[in-house]
Structure formats: C-alpha cells, structure tokens
Amino acid sequence: MNQAPARLEVEDLQENLRAVQEHLQHDRSKAELRAQLDRLHPADVAAILEALPLEERLAVWDLVKADRDGEILVEVSDAVRESLIEAMDSRELVAAVETLEADQLADIAPDLPPSVIEEVVQALSLEERERLRAALSYAEGAVGALMDFDHIAVREDVTLEAVTRYLRRLDELPDHTDQLFVVDRDQVLKGTLPLARLIVSDLDREVRQVMVAESVKLYPQDRAEDAASAFERYDLVSAPVVDASGRLTGRLTVDAVVDYIREASAESQLAEAGLRQEEDVFAPVLDSFKNRWAWLAINLVTAFIASRVIGVFEDSIAQLVALAALMPIVAGIGGNSGNQTTTMIVRALALGEIQAAYWAKLLGKELGLALLNGAVWGTLLGAIAYAFYGNVALSGVMALAMMLNLLLAALVGVAIPWLRSRFGRDPAVGSSVLITACTDSGGFFIFLGLATLFLV
Amino acid sequence: MNQAPARLEVEDLQENLRAVQEHLQHDRSKAELRAQLDRLHPADVAAILEALPLEERLAVWDLVKADRDGEILVEVSDAVRESLIEAMDSRELVAAVETLEADQLADIAPDLPPSVIEEVVQALSLEERERLRAALSYAEGAVGALMDFDHIAVREDVTLEAVTRYLRRLDELPDHTDQLFVVDRDQVLKGTLPLARLIVSDLDREVRQVMVAESVKLYPQDRAEDAASAFERYDLVSAPVVDASGRLTGRLTVDAVVDYIREASAESQLAEAGLRQEEDVFAPVLDSFKNRWAWLAINLVTAFIASRVIGVFEDSIAQLVALAALMPIVAGIGGNSGNQTTTMIVRALALGEIQAAYWAKLLGKELGLALLNGAVWGTLLGAIAYAFYGNVALSGVMALAMMLNLLLAALVGVAIPWLRSRFGRDPAVGSSVLITACTDSGGFFIFLGLATLFLV
Numbered sequence A, B: 001m002n003q004a005p006a007r008l009e010v011e012d013l014q015e016n017l018r019a020v021q022e023h024l025q026h027d028r029s030k031a032e033l034r035a036q037l038d039r040l041h042p043a044d045v046a047a048i049l050e051a052l053p054l055e056e057r058l059a060v061w062d063l064v065k066a067d068r069d070g071e072i073l074v075e076v077s078d079a080v081r082e083s084l085i086e087a088m089d090s091r092e093l094v095a096a097v098e099t100l101e102a103d104q105l106a107d108i109a110p111d112l113p114p115s116v117i118e119e120v121v122q123a124l125s126l127e128e129r130e131r132l133r134a135a136l137s138y139a140e141g142a143v144g145a146l147m148d149f150d151h152i153a154v155r156e157d158v159t160l161e162a163v164t165r166y167l168r169r170l171d172e173l174p175d176h177t178d179q180l181f182v183v184d185r186d187q188v189l190k191g192t193l194p195l196a197r198l199i200v201s202d203l204d205r206e207v208r209q210v211m212v213a214e215s216v217k218l219y220p221q222d223r224a225e226d227a228a229s230a231f232e233r234y235d236l237v238s239a240p241v242v243d244a245s246g247r248l249t250g251r252l253t254v255d256a257v258v259d260y261i262r263e264a265s266a267e268s269q270l271a272e273a274g275l276r277q278e279e280d281v282f283a284p285v286l287d288s289f290k291n292r293w294a295w296l297a298i299n300l301v302t303a304f305i306a307s308r309v310i311g312v313f314e315d316s317i318a319q320l321v322a323l324a325a326l327m328p329i330v331a332g333i334g335g336n337s338g339n340q341t342t343t344m345i346v347r348a349l350a351l352g353e354i355q356a357a358y359w360a361k362l363l364g365k366e367l368g369l370a371l372l373n374g375a376v377w378g379t380l381l382g383a384i385a386y387a388f389y390g391n392v393a394l395s396g397v398m399a400l401a402m403m404l405n406l407l408l409a410a411l412v413g414v415a416i417p418w419l420r421s422r423f424g425r426d427p428a429v430g431s432s433v434l435i436t437a438c439t440d441s442g443g444f445f446i447f448l449g450l451a452t453l454f455l456v
Helices: A013-025 A030-039 A042-051 A054-063 A066-075 A078-086 A090-097 A102-111 A114-123 A126-137 A160-169 A195-200 A224-234 A254-272 A285-312 A314-319 A322-350 A356-389 A392-422 A431-454 B013-025 B030-039 B042-051 B054-063 B066-075 B078-086 B090-097 B102-111 B114-123 B126-137 B160-169 B195-200 B224-234 B254-272 B285-312 B314-319 B322-350 B356-389 B392-422 B431-454
Strands: A179-183 A189-194 A238-242 A248-253 B179-183 B189-194 B238-242 B248-253
Touching: A013 A030, A013 A042, A013 A054, A030 A054, A042 A054, A042 A066, A042 A078, A042 B224, A054 A078, A066 A078, A066 A090, A066 A102, A078 A102, A090 A114, A102 A126, A160 A195, A160 B195, A179 A195, A179 A248, A189 A195, A189 A238, A195 B160, A195 B195, A224 A238, A224 A254, A224 B042, A224 B254, A248 A254, A254 B224, A254 B254, A254 B322, A285 A314, A285 A431, A285 B322, A285 B356, A314 A322, A314 A431, A314 B322, A322 A356, A322 A392, A322 A431, A322 B254, A322 B285, A322 B314, A322 B322, A356 A392, A356 B285, A392 A431, B013 B030, B013 B042, B013 B054, B030 B054, B042 B054, B042 B066, B042 B078, B054 B078, B066 B078, B066 B090, B066 B102, B078 B102, B090 B114, B102 B126, B160 B195, B179 B195, B179 B248, B189 B195, B189 B238, B224 B238, B224 B254, B248 B254, B285 B314, B285 B431, B314 B322, B314 B431, B322 B356, B322 B392, B322 B431, B356 B392, B392 B431
Parallel strands: none
Antiparallel strands: A179 A189, A238 A248, B179 B189, B238 B248
C-alpha cells in the first residue's frame, strides 16, 4: 500500500475525462494537460485512454511522461494496447518496457514486436530472465501466468526480533505483503508468517513457533479459476506458489485475482454474444468485422438449416398460410426456455455444484418444468391461435407443438452442457447458438410436421 | 489471516462431495461424516450443501455442529439459505444467528423470520444494535451494505513504539488488516498507517510522520460498483468508510469486494437469460417456474407481435411460399448482429468508457460495420437464395432486406443502451429481448414488405 494513490477520494473517471476533453477541444496549453495527467494514478490514465477515440487517445498518449508508459501499457486492455504500441517506435517501446518487472513484461509480451522483446531481454539480469521465461511458459488460464516474484522469505529458526530488524532495513515491503513465507535452506516452503501475527507476538519467539504451518499453497500449473475460488472461499490476500518439490517459486496476490475474475466474466459475456475478444469501442470498422464475423457465419449456417426444414414443408404452408405466421412463436419460446436451462446449469457447473450422480435427477426436473411450461403456454397460445384463425385443429397442433418443443429444449438444454463438461470443453461458449439451432430447426419441424399430419 | 484454513492444499470440492455421498449412500456411521464436516472450512461445507439435492442437503445440515450454523448460513447462496432456514425451528435459528457479527447478521436478515430477528436484536449490545441498524439502512448496491466494523484506529500524536505495544496486547488483528486508521478525538479520519510501513519505520517516530495522509476513502452511500472499481484500479486490500463529516464509520475489505464482483457478474449473466435470481439447481419445479416465467411471458408477447407482422403479409406468402422459408434467416442474423453491438456498448458503459460527445461517432461506426456486413452476408445469402429458387428478383430482395435489417440492428443496438443510460436505467437487463423484438418484427416487415412491392 506504500504506493497508495495520493488523493483524498476515488477519482471520478467522468470528471477527468471531461477535463481532458476540454483541453483537447480548446487546444489549451499542453503543459497544463500534461500536469493533470502526471497527477493521476496509472490506472486512471489507462481508463481515460480507453474512453477516447483513436486520434484523441494518441494525442493524450503523447503527453504522458515516457517513464510511466510501461505501467500504463500494463493497465490498458489488449485492444487499446495494440493501438498505442502501433503509434510508438521501437526505441520508445524499449524505454517503456524496460521499466517493467518480469511478470508484467510477460503480460504484455504477446503484443510487442519480437525485436523489442529481444532487446529488453538482453538487458535483464539472469534471475529476471529466468523469471520471464517461467512466466511465459504457463498457459493463460494458469496460476503461473498470474503470479509475481515479489515476496519476502525468512528462515524458521530465527527470532521475530531478527525478522523485524531485517524488515526495517528494507525501505518498503512489496505490495500486498500480508504474510512472509518461511522456507528452509533449499527454498522449500515450511509455512507462512502473517504480518498481523508478527506484530502481536513476542519478539523473542522463533518464527517456527509463530508461523502457520498448514496454509494454502498453489502450484503454477493450477487453474487460475480454482485459485480464484480458493481466494474467495478462504478470503486470502496472498498465497505462496510452489513447484513439484515444494520449493517456493512465486506468489499470487488478490489484486491479480480480482483482475482475473473481472476479465474472465467479461470474456464469457462477450463470448455469449459472439465477440471473440474485448473490442476497442472506437476500433476501425474492419477490426470490428474481424472480431465478430465468425459468429455471424455460424449463425448463418444454423439459420440456413432451419430455413431448409421449412422448405421441406412448403406445400403445407401453401395450403395453410397461417402456419408461416405461427411457426416463429413455437421456435422462439423453445430457444428462450432452453437457454434458461443451460445458463443455470453452466453457472452451477462453474461452482462445481453438479455431481455425476445427479445429472439424471436434473434432467427429470427440467423435463417436469417443461411439461408445466408446455401446459401453461401451450394452452395460452392455442387459445390465441383459435381467436385469430377460428380453427380448433390448428390451435390443438399449436399447443402440442409448443409442449414438444419445450421438452426438446429441456433435453438439449441439459444435454449440451453435460456433453461439453464430459469431454472437458468449456460448457459456456457457443451453448446458446447450439441450443437455438436445435430449438429453431426442431420447432419448425415439430410444428410443420404435426400440421402436415393432422391439418393438410 | 489468523483464521487461515488448517490445510496444506486447496480443498477439492469434488473429492469432498464424493466422500460425503459415499457416507450418505452406504449409510455409514454418522459420527464419521460429522468428523469429516468438522474438519472443513465453513465455505467448503457451504459448497457441499449447494451441490446436494434437498433431501441429502438437509441430512448433511443436521450433522453440522450447531455453533457453525451461523457462519455457514452467511456463506451459502440465497436460494439454498432459504431451504436450510425452512428446516430449522426458531430456537435453532436464534442459536445459530446470535454468533454472527452485525454486518453478517445484516446480510442474512431478509431471509429470517421477524420473531427470530427480534429475539437476536434484544440480546445485542447497544453498539452492535446501532451497527446492525446502520448496515440494514443501506441499499443492497451501496458500500454501507458491504462494510464491516472490524478495524483498529490510532491517534496521530502517538509514537510507533506505543502503537506496536498496543497491538501486541491484542491476541490477533481483524482479518484483512493491512492498515490502521488514524483518527482524531472526534473520530475524524486523518489518514492511514499501513502495517508494511509500521514494520519498516523507526519506532520512535510519531504516527503523523509515517501515516499516508491522502488515501482512498469511501462513503457508505457510494455505489458498490464504484468502490469495486477503485479496489481494482488502486489494488486495495481495505479502505476506510467515513460519514459526511469525515468521521470513521467502518471499513470495506477486498474479500467483500470479491464476493460482490462475483455476485454482480452472476446476476447479470442470469438476467440476460431471463432468470430472476440465482436458482437452487435442485429447486422444486414450481420454484423454478416462478423464477423463469416472467421472461417467457415477455418473449411470448414479442413473438406474437412478430407473428402478426407476418400475418399481414399472408397473401404474399401464399403466392410465393419461398418467402416463409427465407424470412427467419433475415430476422435471425439481424438479432445476432444487434446483440453484438449492444454487448460491446454495455460493457464499455460499465467501465465508464463512453462520453456523451462520442455517441454519434459510435453510431456512425456501427452503421458502417452494418453496411460492410450487409454487403458480405447479403451477397452470400442472395446467391444461396438464387441457387435454391433460381429467382433473381427474390435473391435481390433477400440481399437488400439483409442490408436494411442489419442497419436497423445497428441503430437499435446503439439506441437501446443509449436511451437506458440516459434515463439512468441499468443498460444490460432486457436489452437482448428488446433488440430481438425489433430485429424480428423489423426483419419480417422489411423482407415481406420488399417482396410484396417487387415480387408479388
């Protein structure tokens, strides 16, 4: 907390933005705007850059002090980082990036030109280079990719007095140091010494007597999602990361976990709507197209299949054109209901709440709910269809098709996350397209099929 | 961290669950299962309860030690808490709840019978009663509803030596104490003293010389969302909460913020799919129906409107039945594309990234993208329609309708979040229904209208 922002209250992004915009619009003195930017926390500058269109963004970026470029690049989103990096030459990039620590460098490395990385790596100490290599070797969703290397380790056979003296020689402790890590001479983790315990204990006791021997520890290959859930369940501020032989290799802190949770939740929201990644709001049209086309293409294929299903029944529609008006209702409500089922299941799966033994029970419940829904909405829709077309058989077919499509929706809504979780795929991504595809094509088939059998 | 769970590694929920299930199925000795439960952190017991069907859940709940009931009730989700509370009589409830602190009590108070609350409140100290009243007086999304009252305050004119001696007299510090709060004799906040700074500084200096005078502080009526964003931007572990006259009233900690972020993101995901709240996976069918019916009803209304639009053009469809097969494609892709636009904008709004001045620019960009999409997908679909029906005019109408519906989708996709944010409503909830309603009805109208003009 030593680098706590120097302000009395939380900065209001909107106010900052308004001030920056005024400067830009009225072309006031650049020195003034520069002074305003210098006053702000890197995260606040990053938020301003995110909120400005490209031209204004680059004008502001030019005014940011060069020695802060690095930390701000770490804070912005991937899309905005790309736009900033494009505007810098390699000399500026090297100068910005060489101020970063290994774990931060690893975060933005994928966006940097190889020549810049090479030059920065040359300048690193052997230890830092090894850390960078380690951080880059872990997959994006692993603890290893989130951990940092700022921790303080002490031996278990020293007194708290000695620990206190040692700490006092440091100017400051690393951010989020709520505990020291206790290791033996081979760096094997023996326990942790919470600062709160260090502060309230007698100074002549030994670390070993005061430390927490059995505390949470993580492995670099652990899934970040599991680590986040551990931080949430056990209310952690930091946790040691150890390798297979128990040696301390790094540390995971709650700020990295909070960032991870936010990003993961944003990604799943974006993925549900078919955006491949976080998009710069002011991205050029072509960049946005690249980010969104794949989903539209998939949607085109499923819509086309549904269209062919309708095509099969063109004769029936030609004879009874009311079918064309009623069929989207059957399909639409099925899709909606199936998506409700899957959303609830995906969420429960993410919390680890569904055991293999209970899938059948769950399916039974969802089918029961579909029967109830079918009875309620089927009857209502049948009545509405009768009011419009005065055809009892048509309204009966409508009600029955509704019931059957809701049962199909429940079946598919349970089956898709079940299959995906069984085969180890992320159960959220793409579920809603698949379900809608089934309930659209299925709904058209059921309704038009029944109509062909009984009405035409 | 003093209450760090006594375990070497993060508990695996799946393993715990399997063990509990085995006990339940083979009806082994209850004492053994009880011992296993006692060994677990309250959050882990809560996770097990969430994952069990009602009957098994209550069997396990019966075995949990009565003095842990309170903390476990705080950990479980609202839906599961209700099912547990229903199974307890008021004597058990009072015993469970009176172990809680005021801020925890406030969290679960809405689920408790009034008689239980009354009895518990009677037993509270005056100070605790006042805290409970305060915590209950804030709306759910406010900082006041998330804050706790466990902090340590010191005066600015004492030496660090004196502070250290004072702390050492305490057995332990409250969880998440990364800093002490510095107040004057009227409890007005003067600054904060990070433990990390206390530890590295000379003991004969005064608090005033070492404290951080200008640190982040919050007000109880601040939006929790803003506080969470401050924790994320400034990497905080705790922050003081002060009243209008600057007096220290409580503290917000990162664990409460993490819980808030998780819940808010879950709620928005569930709301998008039309689930009113987090649902107990094993809820009775009727409970699930209540949670989901409203959305299906709204969907029914919008689907019905779209159906009436089609009804208007029944004559055209009767003459050219291919229209019935092609119309869902035009409608579907429009909905998809509009939802991509809105999802991106809603996300940017949540981050405060869209200034009033830039809406026009944004709309321009999305309309440009719609033109590009219309050219690409319209041409493709026109070609496909030609391949199937060999009718040049029909494929031209198809391509033009596609383009127009994509433009409509972009317009609506920008307008809906803009209107909602202008009128201070949450821009996420219900957006996708509204957009789909517009692009369905609009798509049918555009396509069938053009067909009626040019083809029939």
